Amino acid sequence: MSQVGIFNGVDTLPPDALFDIKKRYTQDTRAHKVDLGIGAYRDNNGQPWVLPSVRRAEEKVHADKGYNHEYLPITGLPALTGGAARVIFGPEYAEDRTVSVQSISGTGALHIAAKFLAKFLPERTIYVSDPTWANHKAIFQLQGLNVASYPYWDAASKSLLLDGFLDSIDLAEEGSVFLLHACAHNPTGLDPTPEQWDAVLERLAARNHLALFDSAYQGFATGDLDRDALAVRRGVRRMASVSPVIVCQSFAKNVGMYGERVGCFHIVLPDQSSEVNSRVHGAVSSQLAKLIRSEVSNPPAYGAKIVGAILADKSLTAAWHADMVTMSSRIHAMRAALREKLVALGTPGTWDHIVEQCGMFSFTGLSPEMVRRLETQHAVYLVSSGRASIAGLNEGNVDHVARAIDEVVRHFYESKL
Ligand SMILES: Cc1ncc(COP(=O)(O)O)c(C=O)c1O
Known part of the structure; x- marks a missing residue:
């Protein structure tokens, strides 16, 4: 026919x-x-x-002997992925339990999360805040995942609906995935206080849920990259005995390299025996490599080299801050x-x-x-x-x-x- x-x-x-x-x-x-x-x-x-720090990093990268346009490794530039993990996890960075791969900016990191969850946890519901970034639902739904929402914003009082948020956590099926804006919530500009974050994390832990942090604006909430990582760092610490934590990290906004698509996807594995940690780390890394290979083969190099250079050099890092x-x-x-x-x-x-x-x-x-x-x-x-x-x-x-x-x-x- x-x-x-x-x-x-x-x-x-x-x-x-x-x-x-x-x-x-x-x-x-x-x-x-x-x-x-x-x-x-x-x-x-x-x-x-x-950014002046980006201009300096560009000069440095180009001045380096042997600059070329070769492919990056499938999982990305190690200077970027390692540096990015240190920026977001700070003192909570547990290298042996953290799998970090480069992604096509924050959207690409969320896409990897969606693909990975659709493959290994297809029955889990992803809870997003109401309201949330317009693209969140589409990214997870397009991979066949079920997306639901949790109350977040009270339009009348322009404040956080903490009770509704916590109730949703309690009521969600055990082991659900909660997508949390790491800081500078889009679109409301309203973040939980440190105490409210603790309450959220306690309830997530009590219900054995998974935390998936979307970190697209680190530095924009307070101007301080460390302070803006508070929720992620507390999350990683609190969930270490509970469940893996996923972090989708974008450098589009805080390095101002929107079109260069620099980002990272991290999974922090829970703290098990070193033998289990090492086996699961290897297995998850290999699955992510296969996924990335089939989707983009290997990630874009230019922006990664610039951000990698900023993160690897103390004076450039200070200039970026x-x-x-x-x-x-x-x-x-x-x-x-x-x-x-x-x-x-x-x-x-x-x-x-x-x-x-x-x-x-x-x-x-x-x-x-x-x-x-x-x-x-x-x-x-x-x-x-x-x-x-x-x-x-x-x-x-x-x-x-x-x-x-x-x-x-x-x-x-x-x-x-
Ligand atoms: C909350 C949130 N997450 C992720 C992203 C992804 O941005 P990008 O793919 O440009 O890094 C954005 C961009 O606006 C966002 O607002």
Whole structure:
């Protein structure tokens, strides 16, 4: 039978919401347009910022004799994977129990997690926060895994639904997988406090669940890479006698190498006898190598060499930490400026949450209708959920954004009176 029409019934899907915002923004000819959509750092002139530490590392890598474009090993560049493990695990790094492989940035690490879980634990449900990063569900569902959600954000009080979160942990079938944002939760900008993390980890341990940390913003919550690793480090310590811990690590944002796709996937095995640890370590490594070989053969080299160089050199690492402070401080200052201007304008509502939230984003509380009006009337682009990438604000546009928010809030506020 003819196969000519076998794809004729394939459904057309809508474009990706986030990348579609970028497209509309690019096509917009208004000079005062502002992009608060995609989470990418911009400098005070609204331009992408190549970190000074990255520039230095690039010079170093190119100056090294014998620079070439050879393939990397299947599991990636050891200087990257080892350095990355040290950055995220710090003093909790147990090398003999940790399998680390390079991935195609954070998304690729999550994809490896999904593939690995689909192969070895296909019956387990993956619990994600409500709300969460738009891509999480798709990544796990596309591998045939069941995805459910746990309460996280209370829109009315703009605070953490800790009780609901803990109840979900208690009620989930034993051995479920809980995806946790390591810091700077996307989209809410709200992280559990250290005490709340302890409560979460206690309950996860009590139910023998697996923790899967997504670390895409290390350094953006507090400006300090170590402080931002608190949840992962406590998680690794608490779960050492309970279950493996998975960590998906991205260097897209904190090294500003978005398009170079640098990331790592780690599994920290629980602490068993050294004989078992070594056998399982070898077995898991071999399975990951097979998976990566069939998917990408071997990971991209350029960004890995740059980040590897930063992590292997004390002075470059220190420069990177300083760059992190530059980025997070500027975002912090922009949060304060936006809040201050909204308060000065007397915009209906309260705006303290803008400065209380952390990381790249603010979950503004603006409705989808308000977001639409911001775009059409004021050329200010953000995600329909009301998530604004604060990194897109600068001294030149924050006033326009504040006035635009003021206008749309009043427009809908007054039409309700
Ligand atoms: C929560 C979260 N996880 C993972 C990622 C993956 O990012 P990338 O694949 O660019 O490293 C992102 C990117 O926006 C994110 O927000």
